[in-house]
Amino acid sequence: EGPIDSRKTVADISEKPLPLLEGFEWDTLDLTSTKELDEVYNLLHENYVEDSGESFRFKYSAEFFDWALKPPGWKKDWHVGVRVKSSKRLVAFISAIPLRLKLHDKIIESVEINFLCVHKKLRSKRLTPVLIKEITRRVNRYDIWQALYTAGIVLPSPISTCRYTHRPINWEKLHEVGFSSLPEDSTKEDMVKKYYIDENNEAIKLEGLRKMTEDDVDEVLELYNKFQAKYELIQVFDKEDLKHWLLKGKEVIYTYVVEDKSNKKITDFFSFYLLPFKILNVPKHEQLNISYLFYYGTDHDSSKKELETRLKLLMKNALVINKGLKIDVFNALTSQDNTLFLEDLNFGLGDGYLNYYLFNYKAFPILGGINKHTKLIEEGSGIGVVML
Numbered sequence: 001e002g003p004i005d006s007r008k009t010v011a012d013i014s015e016k017p018l019p020l021l022e023g024f025e026w027d028t029l030d031l032t033s034t035k036e037l038d039e040v041y042n043l044l045h046e047n048y049v050e051d052s053g054e055s056f057r058f059k060y061s062a063e064f065f066d067w068a069l070k071p072p073g074w075k076k077d078w079h080v081g082v083r084v085k086s087s088k089r090l091v092a093f094i095s096a097i098p099l100r101l102k103l104h105d106k107i108i109e110s111v112e113i114n115f116l117c118v119h120k121k122l123r124s125k126r127l128t129p130v131l132i133k134e135i136t137r138r139v140n141r142y143d144i145w146q147a148l149y150t151a152g153i154v155l156p157s158p159i160s161t162c163r164y165t166h167r168p169i170n171w172e173k174l175h176e177v178g179f180s181s182l183p184e185d186s187t188k189e190d191m192v193k194k195y196y197i198d199e200n201n202e203a204i205k206l207e208g209l210r211k212m213t214e215d216d217v218d219e220v221l222e223l224y225n226k227f228q229a230k231y232e233l234i235q236v237f238d239k240e241d242l243k244h245w246l247l248k249g250k251e252v253i254y255t256y257v258v259e260d261k262s263n264k265k266i267t268d269f270f271s272f273y274l275l276p277f278k279i280l281n282v283p284k285h286e287q288l289n290i291s292y293l294f295y296y297g298t299d300h301d302s303s304k305k306e307l308e309t310r311l312k313l314l315m316k317n318a319l320v321i322n323k324g325l326k327i328d329v330f331n332a333l334t335s336q337d338n339t340l341f342l343e344d345l346n347f348g349l350g351d352g353y354l355n356y357y358l359f360n361y362k363a364f365p366i367l368g369g370i371n372k373h374t375k376l377i378e379e380g381s382g383i384g385v386v387m388l
């Protein structure tokens with residue numbers, strides 16, 4: 001395992017941006033300006049990823065971008081736009097954020113590439129390869145030579161593949177918008193009952209569960225590092241990183257800890273982020289409230305059985321909190337230790353896959369929690385890193 005092309009140095013990298021199609025110009029976005037943040041928001045709001053059936057489109061907020069694109073060490077140069085020369089209209093965007101990765105026992109200073117978007121009217125003008133080459137040039141200029149990115153489509157050699165899973169919370173609404181179907185042998189009442197979450201169920205109430213605060217950062221970081229050490233590909237956090245990713249996204253990221261009341265120690269944490277879908281063609285509903293499982297950890301992991309039991313309890317509490325937040329569906333991948341609780345908590349397998357790619361780095365394939373052939377859940381994912 002190791003870099004594929006490791007000869008280049010910063011001096012070999014051009015200082016000039018790549019040539020662009022006639023009538024277009026490069027622009028480095030300033031996402032500290034609300035006006036430019038809104039331009040990126042509008043471009044993606046109208047032109048970003050939709051699901052295959054064109055029924056939903058990611059509904060971003062300025063807070064989401066503020067959180068997702070400006071973690072510690074972020075660079076303005078890495079928020080790259082393409083504008084129409086005459087109108088100055090923003091018609092394409094790509095971003096990179098710093099990402100310290102650990103693959104097996106090697107630290108890889110890299111970036112995470114995300115939010116690649118080309119205006120619908122400019123598709124098939126071969127703009128995407130130019131955007132990728134330009135962001136690569138800008139990252140190389142900072143002496144960084146590797147990148148992590150994900151895609152639903154299969155490109156040459158994914159390092160791992162995980163599968164989408166969904167835990168319906170408001171099954172009725174999911175059915176009305178066409179996301180959840182009614183199985184042959186079931187009635188709507190059956191489905192509502194199957195996914196019913198009892199917020200007052202004492203059995204799952206976790207003593208000492210509360211929202212994380214900045215005072216918890218040191219302990220949560222220690223828990224995170226210990227818990228993630230078992231995975232093959234992990235995101236290395238320092239205190240500032242962890243504070244940003246678990247606490248800094250207002251109304252976007254939600255992080256909870258369990259404090260042992262006997263010794264005031266933090267024994268568990270879990271987090272999820274909110275990113276709604278705009279519903280494109282069902283008048284009755286405007287948006288789908290979706291949360292995505294993010295990072296979690298526990299010290300109740302001295303045996304697989306203990307870990308499995310604890311994760312089920314933690315995620316049942318996460319579901320109660322999600323219901324309280326009026327979330328319609330709780331999304332998770334088959335990465336981390338998720339396969340230990342997905343089935344028991346009624347997460348259904350989705351028809352989407354997330355392929356992980358590591359640019360300019362040869363790596364042995366990593367299990368993504370599904371069986372290579374059947375694509376069904378198979379325990380044992382080596383993927384610890386969670387990309388937004």
Ligand SMILES: Cc1c(C(=O)c2nccn2C)oc2cccc(OCCCNCc3cccnc3)c12
Binds near residue numbers: 114
């Ligand atoms: C997308 C997504 C969906 C859906 O498409 C979906 N859920 C309910 C209805 N639908 C159609 O379901 C998932 C399950 C696990 C992880 C996921 O995604 C993991 C990666 C999410 N990336 C979100 C993102 C990040 C940055 C920029 N844009 C989008 C998803």
